[in-house]
Amino acid sequence: MPGLLMAQPCQLKVWGRIQDGHSLDPIAFANVYFKEAQQGAVSDANGFFEIPPLCQGSYHVSVSHIGCQTKELYLTVTHDTTLLLQLEHHSQIMDELAIAATAIQEATTQELMLIDAYAISQNTDKNMANMLDNLAGVSTLRNGNNIAKPVVNGLYGNRLILLNNGVAQSGQQWGADHSPEIDPLAADKITVIKGVSALAYQGSNLGSAILINPQKIDSEPHFHGKIRYFFESNGLGNGLNIRVQKHHQKFAWSLVGTAKKKGDSRAAAYYLTNTGAVEGDFSLQMEYTHNTALKSDFFLSSFNAKLGVLRGAHIGNLTDLEEALTRSAPFYTQDQFSYQINAPYQKINHHLLKWHTAYLLDEDHKFDFTYAIQKDLRKEFDVRRGGRSDIPSLNLNQHSNFIEIKYKGYFSNDWEITSGIQLNRTDNFNESGTGILPLIPDYISFETGLFAMATKKTEQFSFELGGRYDYLDQSVATISTGIPKAIKRYYNFAHNIGLAGGGSYAFSNGMDLSYNLGLASRNPGINERYSNGLHQGVSGIEEGDPDLGSEQSLKNTLSWGGKINTKILYEILYFDQAIENYIFLNPQNEFRSTIRGTFPVFKYAQTRARIFGWDFTSTFLFSDSFNASFRASFLKGTDIENNSPLIYLPSNNLLLTFNYQIPKIGNWDQIDLELSNKYVFEQKNILLNQDFVNPPEGYHLMGIKISGERQLDRNRLNMFLRIDNLFNVSYRDYLNRQRYFADDLGINVIVGLSLNF
Amino acid sequence: MKIFFQTKPLILSSIFISLITIVSCSDDPEDPIVENEEEVITTLTYTLTPFKGGSAVVLSYRDLDGDGDGEPTITNGTLSPATTYTGALTLLNETESPAESITEEIEEEDADHQFFFVTTMSDLQIVYADTDSNGNPLGLLTSVTTGEAGSGIIQVILRHKPDKIASGVASGDITSAGGETDIDIEFAVTVE
Numbered sequence: 003m004p005g006l007l008m009a010q011p012c013q014l015k016v017w018g019r020i021q022d023g024h025s026l027d028p029i030a031f032a033n034v035y036f037k038e039a040q041q042g043a044v045s046d047a048n049g050f051f052e053i054p055p056l057c058q059g060s061y062h063v064s065v066s067h068i069g070c071q072t073k074e075l076y077l078t079v080t081h082d083t084t085l086l087l088q089l090e091h092h093s094q095i096m097d098e099l100a101i102a103a104t105a106i107q108e109a110t111t112q113e114l115m116l117i118d119a120y121a122i123s124q125n126t127d128k129n130m131a132n133m134l135d136n137l138a139g140v141s142t143l144r145n146g147n148n149i150a151k152p153v154v155n156g157l158y159g160n161r162l163i164l165l166n167n168g169v170a171q172s173g174q175q176w177g178a179d180h181s182p183e184i185d186p187l188a189a190d191k192i193t194v195i196k197g198v199s200a201l202a203y204q205g206s207n208l209g210s211a212i213l214i215n216p217q218k219i220d221s222e223p224h225f226h227g228k229i230r231y232f233f234e235s236n237g238l239g240n241g242l243n244i245r246v247q248k249h250h251q252k253f254a255w256s257l258v259g260t261a262k263k264k265g266d267s268r269a270a271a272y273y274l275t276n277t278g279a280v281e282g283d284f285s286l287q288m289e290y291t292h293n294t295a296l297k298s299d300f301f302l303s304s305f306n307a308k309l310g311v312l313r314g315a316h317i318g319n320l321t322d323l324e325e326a327l328t329r330s331a332p333f334y335t336q337d338q339f340s341y342q343i344n345a346p347y348q349k350i351n352h353h354l355l356k357w358h359t360a361y362l363l364d365e366d367h368k369f370d371f372t373y374a375i376q377k378d379l380r381k382e383f384d385v386r387r388g389g390r391s392d393i394p395s396l397n398l399n400q401h402s403n404f405i406e407i408k409y410k411g412y413f414s415n416d417w418e419i420t421s422g423i424q425l426n427r428t429d430n431f432n433e434s435g436t437g438i439l440p441l442i443p444d445y446i447s448f449e450t451g452l453f454a455m456a457t458k459k460t461e462q463f464s465f466e467l468g469g470r471y472d473y474l475d476q477s478v479a480t481i482s483t484g485i486p487k488a489i490k491r492y493y494n495f496a497h498n499i500g501l502a503g504g505g506s507y508a509f510s511n512g513m514d515l516s517y518n519l520g521l522a523s524r525n526p527g528i529n530e531r532y533s534n535g536l537h538q539g540v541s542g543i544e545e546g547d548p549d550l551g552s553e554q555s556l557k558n559t560l561s562w563g564g565k566i567n568t569k570i571l572y573e574i575l576y577f578d579q580a581i582e583n584y585i586f587l588n589p590q591n592e593f594r595s596t597i598r599g600t601f602p603v604f605k606y607a608q609t610r611a612r613i614f615g616w617d618f619t620s621t622f623l624f625s626d627s628f629n630a631s632f633r634a635s636f637l638k639g640t641d642i643e644n645n646s647p648l649i650y651l652p653s654n655n656l657l658l659t660f661n662y663q664i665p666k667i668g669n670w671d672q673i674d675l676e677l678s679n680k681y682v683f684e685q686k687n688i689l690l691n692q693d694f695v696n697p698p699e700g701y702h703l704m705g706i707k708i709s710g711e712r713q714l715d716r717n718r719l720n721m722f723l724r725i726d727n728l729f730n731v732s733y734r735d736y737l738n739r740q741r742y743f744a745d746d747l748g749i750n751v752i753v754g755l756s757l758n759f
Numbered sequence: 760m761k762i763f764f765q766t767k768p769l770i771l772s773s774i775f776i777s778l779i780t781i782v783s784c785s786d787d788p789e790d791p792i793v794e795n796e797e798e799v800i801t802t803l804t805y806t807l808t809p810f811k812g813g814s815a816v817v818l819s820y821r822d823l824d825g826d827g828d829g830e831p832t833i834t835n836g837t838l839s840p841a842t843t844y845t846g847a848l849t850l851l852n853e854t855e856s857p858a859e860s861i862t863e864e865i866e867e868e869d870a871d872h873q874f875f876f877v878t879t880m881s882d883l884q885i886v887y888a889d890t891d892s893n894g895n896p897l898g899l900l901t902s903v904t905t906g907e908a909g910s911g912i913i914q915v916i917l918r919h920k921p922d923k924i925a926s927g928v929a930s931g932d933i934t935s936a937g938g939e940t941d942i943d944i945e946f947a948v949t950v951e
Contacts, residue, residue, distance in 0.1 A: 316939060317939055317940075318918075318919065318938075318939035318940030318941055318943075319940040319943055321940060321943060322938075322939055322940050325937075333922075333937040333938070334920075334937070385919070385920065385939065386798060387798055387864055387868065387871075387919060387941070388797070388798065388864045388867070388868065389868075390797075390798060429788070431788070432791060434792040434794065435794075436794055437794055437795060437796060437797045437798055438794055438796060438798070439793075439794050439796065440791070440794070443791065444788040444789075444791045445788060446786065446787065446788050477786070477787045477788060478788070479787070479788045479789075479790065479791050480791075481791055481793055483824060483825070483826065483827040484824055484827055484829070485823050485824050485827075485829070487793045489790055489791060489793075491787070534826075535825075535826045536826045543826055594826070594828065595822070595830065595831055596822060596825060596826055596831075597800055597801070597803065597820065597822050597825075597831070597942055597943075597944060598940055598941065598942065598943055599940060599943030599944075601826075
């Protein structure tokens with residue numbers, strides 16, 4: 003036999019089939035390419051492909067298809083070979099949910115939404131919150147385009163948990179002008195959980211969670227990587243992201259670096275002066291397999307950014323704000339573009355170090371041990387007198403330590419038990435030398451949490467039930483605003499209980515129904531209790547209340563999805579959340595005189611609130627290559643006690659996209675054309691006296707995207723061209739605090755390249 | 760479970776040590792440093808000295824607790840009719856001891872600052888008597904001329920980084936000045 007092989011070393015047949023990893027449906031027009039041989043093939047309607055005869059040897063193989071993350075393989079061909087390849091498909095919503103459900107095993111009856119690696123690579127220019135913005139039920143709270151935080155079903159900041167690589171993101175989550183310090187280009191997958199899954203995670207939240215997971219290191223013995231680059235016309239931004247990795251027998255590593263720089267953005271009619279940004283991030287991931295039962299991994303990441311804030315948004319008093327509201331272009335608007343970032347701006351550094359060890363006792367019992375340290379440094383610079391603009395007005399240093407021990411076991415009758423203990427210590431400290439009394443005090447918080455969850459999964463039915471207990475011990479040192487200044491200490495203790503249960507049922511006709519009920523508590527944020535003084539950005543005096551108690555929320559989510567004639571896929575989610583002791587900023591009938599003029603006074607208060615709404619997602623498959631998808635989100639929040647609307651909740655919105663796919667044109671394949679329409683309604687659920695100005699009118703934005711792939715020598719190149727706000731519409735968004743001063747972004751043309759090597 | 764405890768004493772003990780470390784750190788934060796608030800303006804004094812001699816009228820505004828809920832102390836004044844006064848503004852930060860002169864800071868950055876004077880009395884005139892390094896008005900020194908007897912308000916506004924060449928700004932019209940307001944106070948004035 004060896005003789006026979008030697009005789010025809012370059013006549014080996016390789017053929018196979020490509021399937022969807024979940025539905026197992028064949029995938030047509032997928033591209034399979036053997037790099038060393040420079041030979042490839044495209045799959046037919048039944049997913050079959052055949053590569054021209056190959057020589058014996060080892061090959062790097064790439065398998066790509068529209069809407070799928072390109073799959074890279076390394077294989078040795080010694081005989082005629084048949085390959086069965088599975089791809090993770092992205093564009094169909096049902097599959098999206100299936101992928102997400104397997105990604106997060108803790109969350110089986112939860113409503114999940116997902117941004118996968120493919121979607122991330124088509125939006126490399128965006129920050130994390132902006133990437134999530136097009137998901138149903140997810141909005142973005144902004145302070146200009148650089149500073150953005152996600153809002154899920156109306157909740158954000160302290161009410162929403164962000165898990166970066168399994169660790170609750172520490173930092174200044176309390177402010178509307180603090181965006182999460184996470185580089186989305188280091189992530190492989192961003193998942194939004196809308197139910198009450200968050201039981202397994204520590205940190206204050208009222209149910210919803212966003213999980214950011216890094217890419218796993220491929221088991222590939224060679225040095226490989228990916229280079230991504232983008233250019234955006236609005237702000238003349240450039241970004242570069244490089245990922246390299248190598249997998250040895252027991253040890254594997256990957257390294258990711260990101261660098262971004264942009265200058266002043268432009269609204270439809272004028273430059274947004276001083277809105278440039280610079281960012282530099284890296285992360286290092288290492289895995290070591292001690293033996294089949296013991297594995298350790300190590301993760302180190304560093305996020306560093308300097309973010310400009312619109313110069314015209316810096317005001318001194320209410321008169322300045324009123325004047326700004328009537329201006330057509332903000333004050334200080336320059337008629338020239340600049341990369342310069344002057345005060346006001348923010349400088350942020352966030353570092354995470356995580357060590358995780360997994361130990362398999364036997365096939366059915368697993369222990370996880372995690373230790374993480376986070377350091378969050380935030381400096382905010384204002385326009386100041388006497389050459390003090392270079393001295394930060396706010397200089398916060400937060401240090402946190404986290405330990406988690408988790409157990410997971412599989413038992414008879416398909417039961418699965420997860421349980422754990424978590425300890426977290428946060429030390430928040432104001433660096434001295436700012437020359438300004440700190441907005442929030444120094445504090446040390448210590449949290450202990452215990453949780454247990456049981457889930458049962460069968461073909462049709464899944465069920466889960468869980469509970470959580472948290473103890474908070476917080477020591478706060480405030481400085482009084484009276485005269486003389488005195489240090490006043492507060493000690494807070496709180497016991498919080500969380501409970502959640504849910505079930506889902508898959509009907510034989512492809513319909514899915516799931517229901518979730520969860521009770522959660524949130525301790526008041528440090529700002530809600532102790533902030534005291536003038537909030538420059540909003541021209542109001544905010545006063546905290548040290549006596550605030552915890553918020554309790556009861557959230558119901560009901561989701562129902564299915565298929566009609568295999569041509570229409572749909573899913574509807576209804577949620578209804580009652581929040582007892584909901585903390586909000588209550589405008590007082592009081593104006594306070596200061597030397598800068600008089601300011602309205604706002605006090606943190608508690609009330610009984612209800613937030614309910616629905617998210618609808620559907621896809622119409624006109625043909626294999628042409629589909630349309632429609633998303634709609636409606637939400638209403640009410641202060642039941644005072645019978646008034648809740649402020650700063652997202653406006654209702656609609657998104658309609660058309661997608662057309664072409665397998666091949668010339669040297670390009672996997673060509674994808676997309677036209678998107680987004681309509682955001684005016685926020686009508688608000689009273690006149692709740693804001694300085696009426697909410698902005700509704701707006702309609704159109705966008706297009708063209709993407710395609712081609713083989714470049716032995717490497718695979720993916721390219722996209724995207725135009726946002728195609729018609730350069732002037733608009734303002736209710737959730738963007740910059741709306742008091744300026745229009746939102748005008749047209750933006752983005753070109754992105756991605757090269758796998 | 761038993762096997763786990765026997766075979767992994769190292770892991771267990773390291774977990775235990777970490778727990779102890781973390782728990783024992785649950786202490787009080789140190790006393791925070793009370794910032795020296797150098798930038799704060801607590802006190803504005805507008806001294807109006809009759810051009811032809813006589814005792815000066817002193818208008819003053821003093822608010823030591825800044826944004827706090829303590830009320831400011833305001834001293835209003837009475838001027839003589841048809842009289843020209845030299846108006847001089849002084850600014851202090853009295854949270855520091857000894858009090859720091861903010862007037863000096865304004866003088867050092869005169870191109871970035873301008874005072875504006877708005878009055879409800881139609882025959883009261885306030886004109887600039889000083890200029891900044893670019894030859895534009897500043898307003899630390901003014902010339903105030905009263906008309907007939909009456910009463911009204913004088914509003915004193917300090918703008919940081921205004922547009923000094925915008926129309927009307929040089930003659931004291933605040934409409935197009937822009938910038939950020941650092942001071943905005945009112946005095947009740949009687950002319951008799």
